[in-house]
Amino acid sequence: MKKTLYLLAAVIPLMLFSCASTDVVPSDIQFTEIKGDDYLDTYMNQLIEKSNAYKIVDVYISQIDDVSKIETNPRADFYMEIAESPNGFRGRRVLANNFAKKMIETDPSWFERLKAVHNNERYNGHYTVYLYFKDIGNIMSGSEFIGVVHDIEGVPTYEKIDMDNETEKKARADKEEADAKAKAEADAAKDAKGKEIAQGYIYHGINEASENSTLFQGGALEKGHAYYIKGFTPAKYSPATVAVIMTLFGESNPVLVSYKDQKVKADVMNASSLWGEYLPVTVIVTADTVLPNRAVVLGIVE
Known part of the structure; x- marks a missing residue:
């Protein structure tokens, strides 16, 4: 009898405070593609009813936790926010613990690059975020689902940023040269007409x-x-x-x-x-x- 009571005492707190379901295995997921605006416009329960995982295209990443948070405490929760603009207007927080740990190990400059292009709409606003839903609720609070990041595509490398900057610089210089040439030609035509009017x-x-x-x-x-x-x-x-x-x-x-x-x-x-x-x-x-x-x-x- 005592053993039964001890067992119940150990199990009940786990039932009350642990997640109601275990993580799904990302490799088994079929991602449903959706535009960023459509994802943010749709209620969470409607999204979950349709699919348990999404490939969200053309979306902004407006906020991201400090990476030192998870470096100093691997058990800490690491959050990002996906939104319809860089400033986070109309956004949703997503959990990114495993993804952040993976990037720290495989591509640690990823976080710096993401912040470096935060206000550059050549990149931000065109990210593709893969996420699946996880139930973080418990018996007391009920089901509470949150998106969990599996992968993010579109964050440029430093090499691409430099290359794009050089391309943009050249395009700007070419445009300035073309504009100057067009202006010179237009001015020459105007001056020629002026000379014609000023004959004598x-x-x-x-x-x-x-x-x-x-x-x-x-x-x-x-x-x-x-x-x-x-x-x-x-x-x-x-x-x-x-x-x-x-x-x-x-x-x-x-x-x-x-x-x-x-x-x-x-x-x-x-x-x-x-x-x-x-x-x-x-x-x-x-x-x-x-x-x-x-x-x-x-x-x-x-």
Whole structure:
């Protein structure tokens, strides 16, 4: 009788506080593929009803325990969080004890690399996480399932990170070079049109645009000279006779203007007006032969 009581005393606590089921063997699992968003959108009980293991594709790893936790105490629980964004919004914690121990032994830099690319969406957000469900409940609390990490794919090596950085750097340099070439070609085309409009005048082209703007605003244009002017904007309340230079920092003081002829005026108004407002355009101007502080618009470049 005493032996029976001792046996019950030993068994009952185990029944109360141990897991309700033993771990499954990962090698026996058939993983059901699911998108990360779908996994996070689905209630846990619905996931468990459908499958006991999942291959979750295109998911973020938002948080991870400090690896020293399990290095100093191999019996400690090691957690990660899979989520829909790097900051952990709408995420689920998963247990990763065995996986973490495996990586410590086989690929210890894995944890550093994971953190190094935490905010790089070239990698984070494209991980594939294999997990199975484990019941960590007991008789008192009932069944409580949690995902257990079996494997994670997609964390880059340092070599891949360096290679991708070099590729990105080269692509950025190539784009900058292509953009610069395209801009140079576009500027050359604009300048050629400006020269055509300025026939018969001494031409101050696109390379002098900054100085030209200063002369235009200061009423210092010379007769017999033609100037390439960027940011020319008809004034809202006197568009036919007044203009300003518009930049990212604001607009200049108003300048008196006239137009070579009605066609040039119509071209400028049509190109610059939008819903009652006026947008900047590029024009060629010269000094008025009658009024010293007035500019004459010879034509529009764009």
